[in-house]
Amino acid sequence: KRGRCRVLWLIGFDTSNKREQTTDGNKRFIHFCSLPKVSRTMFSTRILLNSASRHGVSKIHPRKRNIIATARARSASAVASSDDKSKEQAETTANSGSILNAQLQNREIVTPVPITSKKGGELPVTFADISRAQVAIRGGVKRTITEKSHFLSDIIGANIFLKPEFRQFTGSFKERGARNAIMQLMRDHGSSLKGVIAASAGNHALALAYHGRELGVPVTVVMPTIAPLAKVDKCRKFGARIMLEGAHILDAKEFAETLVAEEGLQYVNGYDDPPIVAGAGTIGIELIEDVPCVDAVVVPVGGAGLIAGVACAVKTLKPDVKVYGVEPEFCQSYTAALKAGKPVPAPTTPTLADGLAVPVVGSHAFEVARYYVDECVTASEKEIALAVLRLLENEKMVVEGGGASGLAALLPGGKLDRPDLKGKNIVVPMCGGNIDTTVLGRVLERGLSADDRLCHFVATVSDRPGGIAKLTEILSEQGASIKDIYHERAWLYTNVDQVHVKIVVELHGTEHAKRLKKALLDKGYPLQWNIQQD
Secondary structure, three states: OOHHHHHHHHHHOOOOOOHHHOHHHHHHHHHHHHHOHHHHHHHHHHHHHHHHHHHHHHHHHHHHHHHHHHHHHHHHHHHOOOOOHHHHHHHHHHHHHHHHHHHHHHHOOOOOOEEOOOOEEEOOHHHHHHHHHHHHOOOOEEOOOEEHHHHHHHHHHHHHEEEEEHHOOOOHHHHHHHHHHHHHHHHHHHHOOOOEEEOOOHHHHHHHHHHHHOOOOEEEEOOHHHHHHHHHHHHHOOOEEEEEOOOOOOHHHHHHHHHHHOOOOEEEOOOOOOOHHHHHHHHHHHHHHHHHOOOOEEEEOOOOOHHHHHHHHHHHHHOOOOEEEEOOOOOOOHHHHHOOOOOOOOOOOOOOHHHHHHOOHHHHHHHHHHHOOOOEEEOHHHHHHHHHEEEEEHOOOOOOOOOOHHHHHHOOOOOOOOOOHOEEEEEEEEOOOOOOHHHHHHHHHHHHHHHEEEEEEEEEEEOOOOHHHHHHHHHHHHOOOOEEEEEEEEOOEEEEEEEEEEEEEEEEOOHHHHHHHHHHHOOOEEEEOOOOOO
């Protein structure tokens, strides 16, 4: 009982009020007990600082004195940080510590200092929101386990840990935010909640439809006419009302907003609403629990909701961890927002990472992300295709392009393939696995091509009997398997007795491709080769 009162006093309750202790106090104490071990340790350290301030260090148990010394040393050294961003956070921490010590000496209620954004206001999502979301959605979404990938670790030269969010029931991390948002609306509106609505062609629509059914809340999803039929059918099976409107997602959103006013529905943005961001942030708490020794987290970036929540949680629990964002080269909306200082439209081209193709990042998500995220890089289409291939071959994971973008930047040749990350413990969320079978086939072929295991070349051979046979004999000697072959006569304007042969061959990799090319050139065959490096 004594320890319980200390906890309640520490987190802001007037423990002299017996009624509060037995009502709201119970709820707050239960919430404290449900926090991750890392968070409870932080609170326990503050309790020790409280006792030291009131009674002196000499009254503290000898085994606990080193904890007080370490905490005070960290507070003193934080202000001396040379990095501007770290200095800003350190000053906030030091100020909080000074206020805490002064209040402890006077036995006043501890009031936490709010974290402010670069605009001067309080951030729209805090760690407290994420902690509440974790308690709210527990039991409603799958608690995925972060595990080390030995194959990818060898390829990248670092300890790579994968968090398989694609194993959620609807195939993506979006379930966390969707469930938290619906539950928040249920608490706020009660029986007056008529339903929720969203404009989405993908994972958010599936997550909202499923959890709306589970929680008994009507869901309306407005999808553009280009939405994949498989996802449309799945949403219908979950009991959602589906409406196909507009040529793209912006048209669908405009139509959805008209229904908000007409039918009294609550609109749920899939990447910018604070409850959505807080729900996504629960991934950060879980990965810290699974990998306490983490050095860096690499997160895909689309509308910035996922990276905002994860970065907030990770940086709160372990400020020294680096958080990197990765967005596709064909849609650099977060990078454009950083340059402009606010969310702005970015040029968008169809990409393999279609789930990340958000032209404008969310304003709430952007404020949180730019406060916590250390750096954002891009991934090319080739790198994304190769990442999907590596996951399928080495980990037996089917992950969509957007979900594999974080890994794409870490693979050899990627933007994060650099010395400062070698040997580090890196966590990469695999945030989605909803990829159409036909798209998967195209992505895998592009990955094989990027890996030089599918090569396409054009050779000029004699148009006499045996001309192609001699060419295929060389291919056989070099161990190349012909996947496709086509000979062309009409568009060759040199010799009438020659013909172009277009061939696609399956090889073992770059070295095998170089050997085959050299063998053909040595035999005197003119070639047009697709290998970019000689």
